[in-house]
Amino acid sequence: MLNVTIDGKKVEAKDGTTILRTCQENHIPIPTLCFHKDLMPFGACRLCVVEVKVNGKWQLTTSCDAALKNKMEVRTNSEKVKESRKLAAELLYYKYPSTKAVRDAAKSLGVEVAEGEPKGNDCILCGLCTRTCHEIVGVDALKFVDRGLGRNLAEPRIEYIADACIGCGSCAYVCPTGFVKMESSGDRRVIWDKSFKMVACETCGRYFAPEDQLKWISKKTGVPMSELLVCTSCK
Numbered sequence: 001m002l003n004v005t006i007d008g009k010k011v012e013a014k015d016g017t018t019i020l021r022t023c024q025e026n027h028i029p030i031p032t033l034c035f036h037k038d039l040m041p042f043g044a045c046r047l048c049v050v051e052v053k054v055n056g057k058w059q060l061t062t063s064c065d066a067a068l069k070n071k072m073e074v075r076t077n078s079e080k081v082k083e084s085r086k087l088a089a090e091l092l093y094y095k096y097p098s099t100k101a102v103r104d105a106a107k108s109l110g111v112e113v114a115e116g117e118p119k120g121n122d123c124i125l126c127g128l129c130t131r132t133c134h135e136i137v138g139v140d141a142l143k144f145v146d147r148g149l150g151r152n153l154a155e156p157r158i159e160y161i162a163d164a165c166i167g168c169g170s171c172a173y174v175c176p177t178g179f180v181k182m183e184s185s186g187d188r189r190v191i192w193d194k195s196f197k198m199v200a201c202e203t204c205g206r207y208f209a210p211e212d213q214l215k216w217i218s219k220k221t222g223v224p225m226s227e228l229l230v231c232t233s234c235k
Ligand code: SF4
Pocket: 122, 123, 124, 125, 126, 127, 128, 129, 130, 158, 171, 174, 175, 176, 177, 178, 179, 180
Protein backbone atom coordinates (compact mmCIF):
# COMPACT_ATOMS: atom_id res chain seq x y z
CA MET A 1 0.00 0.00 0.00
CA LEU A 2 1.24 3.51 -0.84
CA ASN A 3 0.66 6.59 1.29
CA VAL A 4 0.71 9.79 -0.75
CA THR A 5 -0.46 13.39 -0.51
CA ILE A 6 -2.60 14.81 -3.28
CA ASP A 7 -3.57 18.48 -3.09
CA GLY A 8 -2.69 18.49 0.59
CA LYS A 9 -4.86 15.45 1.45
CA LYS A 10 -3.53 12.07 2.59
CA VAL A 11 -4.51 9.33 0.17
CA GLU A 12 -3.89 5.58 0.19
CA ALA A 13 -3.25 3.78 -3.08
CA LYS A 14 -2.31 0.32 -4.20
CA ASP A 15 1.20 -0.51 -5.42
CA GLY A 16 1.92 -0.42 -9.13
CA THR A 17 -0.57 2.29 -10.01
CA THR A 18 -0.19 5.68 -11.71
CA ILE A 19 -0.89 9.19 -10.50
CA LEU A 20 -3.82 9.53 -12.92
CA ARG A 21 -5.52 6.30 -11.85
CA THR A 22 -5.18 7.24 -8.19
CA CYS A 23 -6.66 10.69 -8.85
CA GLN A 24 -9.55 9.13 -10.78
CA GLU A 25 -10.23 6.65 -7.98
CA ASN A 26 -10.34 9.58 -5.56
CA HIS A 27 -12.64 11.65 -7.80
CA ILE A 28 -9.97 14.26 -8.47
CA PRO A 29 -10.65 15.57 -11.99
CA ILE A 30 -7.77 15.43 -14.49
CA PRO A 31 -8.36 16.21 -18.18
CA THR A 32 -7.24 13.55 -20.67
CA LEU A 33 -7.48 13.06 -24.42
CA CYS A 34 -5.18 10.14 -25.21
CA PHE A 35 -5.90 7.99 -22.13
CA HIS A 36 -8.10 4.88 -21.99
CA LYS A 37 -8.40 2.79 -18.83
CA ASP A 38 -7.90 -0.49 -20.71
CA LEU A 39 -4.82 0.60 -22.68
CA MET A 40 -1.20 1.29 -21.89
CA PRO A 41 -0.63 5.05 -21.38
CA PHE A 42 0.91 6.94 -24.25
CA GLY A 43 1.64 10.47 -23.01
CA ALA A 44 0.68 12.19 -26.26
CA CYS A 45 -1.76 15.00 -25.40
CA ARG A 46 -0.14 16.35 -22.21
CA LEU A 47 -3.50 17.53 -20.87
CA CYS A 48 -3.12 15.34 -17.78
CA VAL A 49 -0.10 17.21 -16.41
CA VAL A 50 0.29 17.52 -12.61
CA GLU A 51 3.10 18.66 -10.31
CA VAL A 52 5.11 16.27 -8.14
CA LYS A 53 7.69 17.18 -5.51
CA VAL A 54 11.11 15.78 -6.35
CA ASN A 55 14.03 16.55 -4.01
CA GLY A 56 12.05 19.45 -2.55
CA LYS A 57 11.22 20.99 -5.93
CA TRP A 58 7.89 20.90 -7.77
CA GLN A 59 8.14 19.42 -11.25
CA LEU A 60 5.56 19.00 -13.99
CA THR A 61 4.84 15.52 -15.27
CA THR A 62 2.15 13.78 -17.27
CA SER A 63 0.06 11.81 -14.78
CA CYS A 64 -1.24 9.02 -17.05
CA ASP A 65 2.18 7.41 -17.42
CA ALA A 66 3.79 8.46 -14.11
CA ALA A 67 4.12 5.71 -11.50
CA LEU A 68 2.86 6.67 -8.06
CA LYS A 69 5.53 6.29 -5.40
CA ASN A 70 5.22 6.01 -1.65
CA LYS A 71 5.18 9.39 0.16
CA MET A 72 4.84 11.22 -3.15
CA GLU A 73 3.36 14.72 -3.00
CA VAL A 74 1.19 15.70 -5.94
CA ARG A 75 -0.54 18.94 -6.92
CA THR A 76 -3.30 18.71 -9.51
CA ASN A 77 -4.68 22.21 -9.51
CA SER A 78 -1.83 24.71 -9.06
CA GLU A 79 -1.40 27.75 -11.31
CA LYS A 80 1.59 26.06 -12.97
CA VAL A 81 -0.49 22.95 -13.70
CA LYS A 82 -3.36 25.03 -15.11
CA GLU A 83 -0.97 27.04 -17.31
CA SER A 84 0.72 23.91 -18.62
CA ARG A 85 -2.58 22.20 -19.47
CA LYS A 86 -3.84 25.35 -21.16
CA LEU A 87 -0.67 25.58 -23.23
CA ALA A 88 -0.97 21.93 -24.30
CA ALA A 89 -4.61 22.53 -25.24
CA GLU A 90 -3.67 25.71 -27.15
CA LEU A 91 -1.10 23.79 -29.19
CA LEU A 92 -3.65 21.12 -30.03
CA TYR A 93 -6.26 23.75 -30.92
CA TYR A 94 -3.75 25.61 -33.09
CA LYS A 95 -3.09 22.39 -35.01
CA TYR A 96 -6.65 21.03 -35.15
CA PRO A 97 -8.92 24.11 -34.83
CA SER A 98 -12.07 22.49 -36.22
CA THR A 99 -11.97 19.11 -34.47
CA LYS A 100 -14.71 18.90 -31.84
CA ALA A 101 -12.85 16.82 -29.26
CA VAL A 102 -9.95 19.30 -29.35
CA ARG A 103 -12.20 22.35 -29.23
CA ASP A 104 -14.13 20.95 -26.26
CA ALA A 105 -10.93 20.14 -24.36
CA ALA A 106 -9.43 23.54 -25.19
CA LYS A 107 -12.56 25.41 -24.09
CA SER A 108 -12.71 23.53 -20.80
CA LEU A 109 -9.10 24.49 -20.09
CA GLY A 110 -9.65 28.20 -20.67
CA VAL A 111 -8.52 28.55 -24.30
CA GLU A 112 -10.46 31.08 -26.34
CA VAL A 113 -12.12 29.05 -29.05
CA ALA A 114 -13.64 30.69 -32.14
CA GLU A 115 -17.42 30.45 -32.51
CA GLY A 116 -18.92 28.16 -35.11
CA GLU A 117 -19.77 24.55 -35.72
CA PRO A 118 -16.72 22.27 -35.72
CA LYS A 119 -16.45 20.57 -39.11
CA GLY A 120 -13.13 18.77 -38.87
CA ASN A 121 -12.34 15.17 -37.98
CA ASP A 122 -8.57 15.38 -37.83
CA CYS A 123 -6.34 12.62 -36.59
CA ILE A 124 -4.72 14.12 -33.48
CA LEU A 125 -2.21 11.26 -33.18
CA CYS A 126 -3.54 10.20 -29.79
CA GLY A 127 -2.61 6.58 -30.51
CA LEU A 128 -5.85 5.16 -29.12
CA CYS A 129 -6.52 3.25 -32.35
CA THR A 130 -3.03 1.79 -32.71
CA ARG A 131 -2.98 0.71 -29.06
CA THR A 132 -6.45 -0.84 -29.28
CA CYS A 133 -5.52 -2.73 -32.43
CA HIS A 134 -2.29 -3.98 -30.88
CA GLU A 135 -3.19 -4.53 -27.21
CA ILE A 136 -6.84 -5.56 -27.35
CA VAL A 137 -7.52 -6.94 -30.82
CA GLY A 138 -3.96 -8.16 -31.38
CA VAL A 139 -3.75 -7.82 -35.15
CA ASP A 140 -1.52 -4.72 -35.61
CA ALA A 141 -3.34 -3.32 -38.60
CA LEU A 142 -2.47 0.25 -37.57
CA LYS A 143 0.89 1.77 -36.81
CA PHE A 144 2.53 5.14 -36.45
CA VAL A 145 4.95 6.25 -39.13
CA ASP A 146 7.39 9.14 -38.95
CA ARG A 147 7.02 9.43 -35.18
CA GLY A 148 9.72 9.48 -32.50
CA LEU A 149 13.49 9.54 -32.72
CA GLY A 150 15.11 9.12 -36.12
CA ARG A 151 11.91 10.01 -37.93
CA ASN A 152 11.82 11.73 -41.30
CA LEU A 153 10.79 15.36 -41.63
CA ALA A 154 7.30 14.27 -42.70
CA GLU A 155 4.39 14.75 -40.28
CA PRO A 156 3.71 11.65 -38.18
CA ARG A 157 0.65 9.74 -39.32
CA ILE A 158 -1.22 6.49 -38.88
CA GLU A 159 -0.56 3.80 -41.48
CA TYR A 160 -3.28 1.28 -42.24
CA ILE A 161 -2.13 -2.22 -43.09
CA ALA A 162 -5.08 -3.56 -45.07
CA ASP A 163 -3.85 -7.16 -45.24
CA ALA A 164 -3.75 -7.41 -41.43
CA CYS A 165 -7.14 -5.73 -40.77
CA ILE A 166 -10.08 -7.98 -39.82
CA GLY A 167 -12.66 -5.18 -39.98
CA CYS A 168 -13.65 -5.40 -36.30
CA GLY A 169 -14.19 -1.62 -36.05
CA SER A 170 -12.54 -1.21 -32.64
CA CYS A 171 -10.44 1.68 -33.92
CA ALA A 172 -13.55 3.54 -35.07
CA TYR A 173 -15.23 3.08 -31.68
CA VAL A 174 -12.23 4.34 -29.73
CA CYS A 175 -11.19 7.26 -31.99
CA PRO A 176 -12.11 10.49 -30.12
CA THR A 177 -12.33 12.66 -33.24
CA GLY A 178 -14.27 10.64 -35.78
CA PHE A 179 -11.24 10.43 -38.08
CA VAL A 180 -11.72 6.67 -38.49
CA LYS A 181 -14.79 6.24 -40.67
CA MET A 182 -16.77 3.04 -40.60
CA GLU A 183 -19.96 2.48 -42.58
CA SER A 184 -22.09 -0.63 -42.58
CA SER A 185 -24.83 -1.33 -45.06
CA GLY A 186 -26.42 -4.71 -45.75
CA ASP A 187 -23.77 -7.38 -45.97
CA ARG A 188 -20.85 -4.92 -46.32
CA ARG A 189 -18.81 -2.91 -43.84
CA VAL A 190 -16.33 -0.34 -45.13
CA ILE A 191 -13.55 0.85 -42.83
CA TRP A 192 -10.31 2.63 -43.77
CA ASP A 193 -11.66 2.31 -47.37
CA LYS A 194 -11.50 -1.47 -47.22
CA SER A 195 -14.73 -3.38 -47.76
CA PHE A 196 -15.55 -6.44 -45.59
CA LYS A 197 -18.20 -9.11 -46.09
CA MET A 198 -20.50 -9.28 -43.06
CA VAL A 199 -21.95 -12.52 -41.69
CA ALA A 200 -25.67 -12.81 -40.88
CA CYS A 201 -26.68 -14.34 -37.52
CA GLU A 202 -28.10 -17.83 -38.07
CA THR A 203 -30.88 -17.11 -35.56
CA CYS A 204 -32.05 -13.52 -36.13
CA GLY A 205 -30.57 -12.81 -39.57
CA ARG A 206 -28.83 -9.59 -38.47
CA TYR A 207 -25.43 -8.90 -40.03
CA PHE A 208 -23.29 -8.85 -36.92
CA ALA A 209 -19.58 -9.36 -37.69
CA PRO A 210 -17.15 -9.35 -40.59
CA GLU A 211 -16.31 -12.80 -41.91
CA ASP A 212 -12.58 -12.03 -41.55
CA GLN A 213 -13.06 -11.25 -37.85
CA LEU A 214 -14.89 -14.53 -37.20
CA LYS A 215 -12.22 -16.47 -39.11
CA TRP A 216 -9.56 -14.77 -37.04
CA ILE A 217 -11.38 -15.56 -33.74
CA SER A 218 -11.78 -19.17 -34.89
CA LYS A 219 -8.07 -19.44 -35.70
CA LYS A 220 -7.03 -17.85 -32.41
CA THR A 221 -9.39 -19.76 -30.13
CA GLY A 222 -9.76 -23.07 -31.99
CA VAL A 223 -13.58 -22.70 -31.91
CA PRO A 224 -14.91 -23.89 -35.29
CA MET A 225 -16.45 -21.24 -37.56
CA SER A 226 -19.75 -23.13 -37.47
CA GLU A 227 -20.05 -22.30 -33.76
CA LEU A 228 -19.45 -18.58 -34.25
CA LEU A 229 -22.38 -17.84 -36.54
CA VAL A 230 -24.83 -16.63 -33.89
CA CYS A 231 -24.74 -13.00 -32.65
CA THR A 232 -24.26 -12.19 -28.96
CA SER A 233 -27.93 -11.17 -28.52
CA CYS A 234 -29.15 -14.58 -29.72
CA LYS A 235 -26.65 -16.70 -27.80
S1 SF4 B 1 -7.13 7.92 -35.97
FE1 SF4 B 1 -8.31 8.61 -34.16
S2 SF4 B 1 -7.72 7.15 -32.52
FE2 SF4 B 1 -6.16 6.95 -34.17
S3 SF4 B 1 -4.49 8.34 -33.53
FE3 SF4 B 1 -5.87 9.48 -34.93
S4 SF4 B 1 -7.33 10.55 -33.56
FE4 SF4 B 1 -6.33 8.93 -32.34
